[in-house]
Amino acid sequence: MTSTTVVVVTWRGAAHITACLDALAAQTRAHRTLVVDNASDDGTAALLAAHPSKPEVLRLRRNTGYAGAMAAALDKVDTPLMAWLNDDAAPTPDWLATCEDTLTKAPLAAAVSARLTLPDGTVQSTGVRLTADGHGADLPEPVEEVFGFCGGAAVLDVEALRSVGGVPASYFCYYEDTDTAWRLRLAGWDVVSAEADVTHEHGASTLPGSARFHLWNERNRLLTLLRCAPRAVAIRQLVKFAVLTLVLPLRGKPAAPNFRLSLRCRVLGAVAARLPRTLVERRSVGRRATLGRGAVWEAWAGN
Structure with a gap:
């Protein structure tokens, strides 16, 4: 039985989404792949149609950002778990299995954050911490429990996610993960980190610092x-x-x-x-x- 729908959000992702789909096709754990295409106009649709893994595609009529696309995808998810994955991220073959098993071992957890590493080997995030002035900041050090998950690569319990109001679609992009994790914690859920490795280009669709x-x-x-x-x-x-x-x-x-x-x-x-x-x-x-x-x-x- 398939436990997880892996949701990949893309916008003009032709340059990198093939590597993401190849990595998903190599996963050791069966899953459903759903790509949400935010009205790409760069040939992404053709690449998705031609990929050997034949991912399901939800093509939106306009660019709704990462948050809007994840919210749209949540309505289509029929599995107990939902993975959030950036289109410029390439997980190792055991990524999904490790995340699923981590959640199984932590029954009070509603989300697990993977370990994102930049192409140069620098650890970008093992989860999100909450700063003293209320910023959600990437945590590069490995810890078992984190305040929140990094939306670039995480697995969430669908029932818990829906029970706290889902994804803040109007955010468009950024802080949708911190906001969601915060609401999960307010509802009594935990968020954990897993040694599930993902290589992340970071900023392929948006330019950090702009x-x-x-x-x-x-x-x-x-x-x-x-x-x-x-x-x-x-x-x-x-x-x-x-x-x-x-x-x-x-x-x-x-x-x-x-x-x-x-x-x-x-x-x-x-x-x-x-x-x-x-x-x-x-x-x-x-x-x-x-x-x-x-x-x-x-x-x-x-x-």
């Missing part, structure tokens, strides 16, 4: 805090972001794109526009929670 990257990253961090963090923490971090934005003109030329006044004003505008909806979502997250926001924050923030 203005667009920082816009999505900063916006979604603040939205995640508003949805999941204790009220005082969320307000403090939002005010801190706004105050720093206001004083930027006094500090001279910014050293990094995420400290550019125009970008940060766009972030604040986007958060303000989404605030009514986000507060409704916060109440929904609270209703599903079995642990207090403060308890989860104290246990993981800065640790």
